[in-house]
Amino acid sequence: MRIVPFIILAIILLSVPLVWLGLQSMVDDDEFTTETGSGIDSGARIEIERLRQQVEALQGKIESIDKKVTEIAARPVASQAQTQATGGLSDEPLTKEGPNAILDAYAQVVLIANRRNVNPGISVGGSRWLEGFLGRPRQNLSNDCEAMTNPKLKSMLVLADVGPIRVRMLQPAVDSLTRVFEKVRATDPDLYARIASSGSLCVRQIRGTQGRTSTHSFGLAVDLNIDGRLDTLGDGKTQLGLTILADFFREEGWVWGAGFTREDSMHFEVSRQMLEQWRKDGII
Template identity: 35%
Template sequence: MNAIAAIVIGMSIILAAVIFAFVGNLLQDTERDPNAGKIDRLTQQLAQQDSEIRGLRSELNTLKGQMADVGGRVMELEKAPPPEPAQTAPVINPQAIQQTEPSPLFTDQFGGMAPREEEGNLTEPMQLAKKRFNENVIRPTPAVLRQILGEPRSTYSTTCAPVTNPKLLHALETRDVGGIRLTMIRPALDSLQQIMARLKKEEPDIYAAIGTAGALCARYVRGSAKSVSSHAWGAAVDLTLKKNLDNMGDNSTQFGLVVLAEFFNEAGWYWGAGYSREDSMHFEVGEALLRKWAAEGKL
């Protein structure tokens, strides 16, 4: 019994202490000022507004300084002398300008142009070895060209004339190829473009020197009054080096044309140096290539 009594007395003491502490805290809460929280919040807001006011005053002072600088610059500009009026460029009469660029040799009916010639022989001639070239490449005769492409026009002369055959007109195209503008049958231009691309890569100096003396030209062969030139079908092109024409019929050629001939022969073109009357600047589509295009429906 004594042990139980001791436990009861101990628990009573602990409970009394807890109750005393709780009642003490409760009494403190009832004694606190109910407006204390509001006062704290107002104090914080006033401090924040005061900080913002100080920041605005600082910005205002900065703006005043900038305005003073602008005012000083305006006064300097007002005191400076006025600028001199700009001089207008003189009016030039186009008719008074001398033409320094000669006109091209000719322009075909579609705008294909041939460049001007330069005076003087800018390429070294060399003797031809005809047997080295045109191997397995046959020149298409006018009869073959008529069979595949039709008659370009009804009459011819020794000067260029427009093509009138509707079928041939449909097959012709004008295009810039390797820096020269040519009118030829469409697949010939495609082939020529491939040749020029290879030439530019492998022989850039010769590529840069290439010009033309014309492509499409419905006329007789030079020196003939009955044989129609392959130029009339847009199947041939005359090429120059450094705008210098190769002399026809002298059995010699510019060495750069020999290099060109190798590229054209490999692509199926015939080189005019193989004619009985040598024409080294002349390159035309070979018969086999022409028939191949016709079979493929490209003409």
């Protein structure tokens, strides 16, 4: 069939961007590090995501071409001859063309790449370890947010405006969060201006459990989002802006909830390693 060579050529041409993006993904992460060593180049991350979307669109075209080839091959000989006379193309395009630019990059929802390995070298404390390390924030827990009653923890609890949000957390966590946001503001002021909070302190049990203390109960966790748009829990996706923020938090020693068994990418919490260091330094 005459159309087959043209289809093969089209597939090759459409595959070129796939190869290019694959090569780009092999570039060392250091290329995205700012001169100050804080975070990554947000513009590069956004451009990569734009290219990723273009690749997904091209993959859709390739799948359409493959489907078209299968349909043509399954037609009777007479029908194939008629198809060759018309070039094998219908009046309808294989895919509809349209704008592919990211209009709202930071709030754009994207898949979380390699999400189970987004917290290298650090880990969560877990409710039992935290209770042994800091004490129970409140003796009796329910599914509702209630007051912290542990005297030692309560003495370190503060309500503060930190960067673009207000939080109620332990003082060492507030100090650490302040450092994170200062780096974000200096590196990417556009992203900084769009950060919103979905909550910090909430003394309660983990929903679906009996008496297991949530990390939020200790004043060591905060939920964030971009432009007030809440993330869908457990779908393996997140806002592009949160993937950028995660680099800053990881650098400071915070764990990103995107790596949890049930993905929770709005969630950031102080790592066990940082808490142990605070204890050594007499901070907590």
